[in-house]
Amino acid sequence: MTDVPAPSPSSDPCPEWCCGDHDEEGYHQSCFEILPAVVPLPPGCDGEGRSEEATELSVAAYRYSHSSAVWVAITEGRQTLDVSLESARRLHACLARLLEQLERV
Structure with a gap:
């Protein structure tokens, strides 16, 4: 069995949305969007009365x-x-x- 080299990032043009930070495997990634969120605590974890x-x-x-x-x-x-991108569209x-629906209530 022969080792197959990882694709070179330079041999695969970056998509417009790529931030240009590549690893050895030629992985294209967009910049992160960070957004504040509020999440529920699991039951029994509200030590200070917060849920x-x-x-x-x-x-x-x-x-x-x-x-x-x-x-x-x-x-x-x-x-x-x-x-997947298609799943993200459906989620959106x-x-x-x-x-x-919630805004109508």
Whole structure:
């Protein structure tokens, strides 16, 4: 079995959204968007009577060299949700519908 070298970032042009920070595997990544968020605390973790806490969500897109698949990562602390670009579009539409319904109440 022969080792296959990782694709070179220079052999795969950067997409417009790439911030230019590549690793050895030719990984393209957008700049992170950081947004403040409030998340619920798990039951029994409200030591000071709080049931939620402030945190930050990081959102970024990434793509491996020589692949057309773009992924969107949403990270909070040690948890990350990676979804395809199409899934991110569906999530966006779903959230828009939900927010519209909630605003009518």
